[in-house]
Amino acid sequence: MQIDVVSDTVCPWCFIGKRRLDRALAMRPEVDAQVFWRPYRLDPSIPKEGVDRKAYLKAKFGDGPRNSAMGDALRSEGAAEGIAFAFDRIAKTPNTLDSHRLIRWAGGQGVQDGVVERLFSAYFLEGRDIGDAGVLADVAREAGMDFELVGELLAKDADLAVVEREAGMANQMGISGVPTFIFDSRFMISGAREPEILARIIDRAMQARQQQPEASGAAP
Numbered sequence: 001m002q003i004d005v006v007s008d009t010v011c012p013w014c015f016i017g018k019r020r021l022d023r024a025l026a027m028r029p030e031v032d033a034q035v036f037w038r039p040y041r042l043d044p045s046i047p048k049e050g051v052d053r054k055a056y057l058k059a060k061f062g063d064g065p066r067n068s069a070m071g072d073a074l075r076s077e078g079a080a081e082g083i084a085f086a087f088d089r090i091a092k093t094p095n096t097l098d099s100h101r102l103i104r105w106a107g108g109q110g111v112q113d114g115v116v117e118r119l120f121s122a123y124f125l126e127g128r129d130i131g132d133a134g135v136l137a138d139v140a141r142e143a144g145m146d147f148e149l150v151g152e153l154l155a156k157d158a159d160l161a162v163v164e165r166e167a168g169m170a171n172q173m174g175i176s177g178v179p180t181f182i183f184d185s186r187f188m189i190s191g192a193r194e195p196e197i198l199a200r201i202i203d204r205a206m207q208a209r210q211q212q213p214e215a216s217g218a219a220p
Contacts, residue, residue, distance in 0.1 A: 001034070001202070002034050003021070003033055003036070003183055003184075004038050004181070004185075005018070005021065005180070005181055006040045006178055006180040006181075007116075007180075009120065011178050012078070012085060012124060013074075013179060015078070015083055017179035017192035020081065020194060021195075023081075024195040024196075027195060037113075037116050038170065039096075039166050039167040040180075041167050044167075046093060046094070046095045048095050049095075050092040050093055052091070052093075053092055083125070089125075091127065092129050092131070094123075094129055094130055097160070097163060098131060098133065098136055099119055099131070101153070101154070101159050101160065102139065102154075104163060105150065114143040114144075115139060115143045118143055137151040137154065175190070179191070183204075184205040184208070
């Protein structure tokens with residue numbers, strides 16, 4: 001079964017959603033699932049060098065009690081998934097285009113899931129700038145990719161247009177929030193849903209797949 005996850009690397013709910021998908025798949029060990037991470041850009045207007053995170057969040061959400069409550073909710077939900085969000089370590093909100101390019105290349109080497117996990121951890125746990133080419137190359141090396149090759153590709157426009165186009169396709173599909181999970185190209189659900197819910201959708205996708213040959217055979 002193919003599972004496509006549309007997400008952005010600076011989306012904390014996407015990190016939580018990844019952990020919950022991992023748990024859902026652990027509940028269904030009999031399912032041979034292939035997970036593909038698809039790009040989404042929460043804010044394409046952020047410049048390549050990124051912006052100061054505190055100023056960015058204040059301009060976007062304000063600095064009142066509501067903003068603090070959102071952070072508290074994320075910390076609570078994250079803790080339940082083994083994620084110790086360290087928002088105070090994050091100095092910059094990056095442009096995520098290059099991180100999505102890295103994820104694309106990681107898919108070709110069979111280490112996409114590991115790179116996605118490392119990107120989330122680098123940003124949300126360690127406060128590293130995942131818009132920086134050096135940081136991205138380090139993440140690639142940690143996942144077993146060719147450090148020097150990734151650095152060379154990042155210095156060029158390799159797959160830049162492809163990733164931008166794919167991110168735009170998510171909007172054309174009507175996706176306006178992430179994470180969004182697409183199971184077997186049949187069932188789509190948005191939000192960092194509980195593992196039990198994701199596991200039930202996996203079941204529905206498997207049932208639909210099993211019924212398909214019979215339905216095809218019965219057609220006139």
